[in-house]
Amino acid sequence: LIKAVPPEKPSVIKTVVLSTMITLEVDAPGDNGGQPILGYFYSYHQLNDSSDDEESYVEISEDTTTNVELKKLVAKTSYVFKVSAKTAVGRGEELIYTFDTKEVSRPLQLNMTSPREGSDPTSIKVVWSEPDNGGVEITQYVIKYKKVEVHNEKADEWQTKSDDEKNFKVEHLNDPSALSYIIGNLERNSFYDIRITAINTEGESTEETKIIKTSEGSSQVGTVASGGIGTGPVIGIVVGLLIIIVIIAIVIFFVFKRKPELVGRLRGHLGGKGGEEERGNKEDGKDPAEEEKLIKKDDIVKVENETEEGKPEQASEEQQEEFEPDSKPDVQPTPEAGAKNGTGDKSPELSTPAPTTEIKITPETPEKPENPAA
Template structure:
């Protein structure tokens, strides 16, 4: 008998995970084709243990006809490798034969990601898991150089272990797998970039913001790669999120938390976390939300005269606002007692301010502003206190008016009250209404009685008139005497104040009685001439008025009748006799121009209309020279006098003259003389002026300037 195994070779190479089939057959060599007795065929493993079919039928042993038995391995695993023996027995005859199953697996890189980013300063593993049957040998190269295993480098199943990896270990690594017996070889290149976990540079800090305004919290960390940021709020560290439409915006790239706008509820503790793929860092901060003051209750108040009134202002804010009351047009009230204790300002509690006014008076009616402020801002609101009272007349109310026949005259009555009063006019115990004699014009606070005074009515039209003002709180009367106006008395005095050949200045004192109406002025009559003057010194009657009588004849006696004038007419006269002086030379010229010139190169001289001395002025002589002013105020001449003349026009008298070609910022002394046929006026008072600052120009430049 002969035993054969198929496949007919000593060794079978099976791939891991694939299947294998071995057939063991007994052949009869006698040639008759018949086997004697029962044939027993068995398969044994390398442990000489009979192989039978397993439960999951991965390994199956089955007859293949009467003379063969087949061993089938449906899925080869690594432990299946070894010798398999087939044995038979026929009667007393036995024999066996073996075949070797060698298991192999192609090399593969099961896990070798690229690139890889280990965390700096750790014992890192550059992952490269290689499998194969038989197991391949693994070696490494770094930037083309072979890595020698030792304290820094160690080969593990997962890959290459690098102790205390740093940025210097960044580069290209080659993971090499090879099986030298079979000559198989493969490699995997891996780029390694060491990543640095975030280090917080600055956190949100302790910030303050104002509710209603925009505010941002920032944090910043350094890492590689750059971190993203998250923000958490409160002790429970609630993660904050945002969308484009939200009030709170988070920029995870810049580390920015923005409130648009801030609310009081945003107050609290915040934590900023910076993260990347190898670590994280965080920093805490806080946000104190300040709330600007807001007055949420302040009402208008109405009280009766003599009652107590209270205005209450309620506000809120953070920090608690400072509060005070201010009456319009006045300084703020102080806390506590004001106005001798009649007005009291107090807090009840800190956010409520009261102002209490005892026995209110009409003048307490006003706007009262509640002023609140804190470090976040300020808010003001106004309450109006209305005091109701019966009508009142001002203490300085007019009590007498004057009028006369033929005149339309108004008597005005002023009264105030709350509510606004209505008015009535009474005369001779009779209520007046509009007619041909009386017309009444009334507004909110006054009433005017217009009286037409006729000659026929003078027996009763004058006398006492009553203005009655009333409202629902009461009424008050004001008595006004309507008196007949008269012509003014003669002036109380008239005297010559100044005498020249052509002019008299007469000083006139006001009359003892002006007739009850305004003094308009005076009238002077002489030689069938009448001149009216308006009074100029109403505020100082003791000085009287200086009246100029011009164009008189020299050495001539005049008889003046001086009368007082008022709205009624012209009164009786006071007589004044005066004689003008003889003709003389002109009087000294009085300079009235400013002593500081506005121009660097010229000066405008101005003088009063001169007193001629009785003869017309023919010309003026103007002298000027440069001077230096000493510390004691005395002037020192720097040159001789420069003289100019100006002809006079008797029909158009001169009162000004312009000096030109002067030096800038220079003091000049000035004299001016008037000349007539009689002689020349004496020197005027010493007069020094100064030109304005400016660039000095030559005479040639001055000539060009004049022609331009």
């Protein structure tokens, strides 16, 4: 029997080298020591700085080649990459590999990961993977879109009927950390050609293009689309209406409290009993307010009469004497009567009778003559 031993060094080939990223292809060692390779241990750091050297582990893929992608590197910098294979026996011999990143450049082409059919009828959410910024921070993203027609809707990959580069709507996203953007105000069940690029101080990346279709949307009544009114504004509108209704109710309450006659008039408009009475009074030419004042005056007079009836009998007799004088008022003789009696016209003033007879009544008892005639 041959005793199994740790594997030899693996081999490394660089496949993609960028300013801030590199992809390394790790191949299995020529001699695995009698055991299959399970995975690889690897670490990397800048050539003159090993402080950030952290070891990682990646399991081997089904084939003999495993890709290792290193991101967020510094542009135009030398790096040291260390890797060793692992088997059931243990860890094998370590390989040291060095590489250099490229100079700063414009961002690389983005990878749009949005599904080709959206979930909303009036908007599309554009999603992309974190891009390589070319060694310089991305300053903004540019999203362009327009409605298009496709040749075959059932095809696996949609192709537009026209290659016209005009009539694109452009949106600018000034958030370098953003990985998505929502395009709104779209038409339902329609195709849109969407393009996105990244920009840094070195330039603009190559366009990433994808055709995405909006959904047909729900036919249910009351469904709010992406560009509709949200829940917060609806609640605010409802609360505002309730406040207005309460204020109106309070105003009506105080108005009717200060002017009760308005209740009768309101009943008249609504056809109530009070309204019928008011309409009857109006037909008779009477004002309900004036009738109410007259009723109050009648009540006051009635109370005064009751008070006078309750006085003692003496006061009643004195009052009766006041209205029954002892002597009758003198009657002025006419000229004809004077001639008949032989008295003649003694005064010219008596020739014309007084237009009215005035009777004065005083509360005192009239004085009797001291020497009455025999």
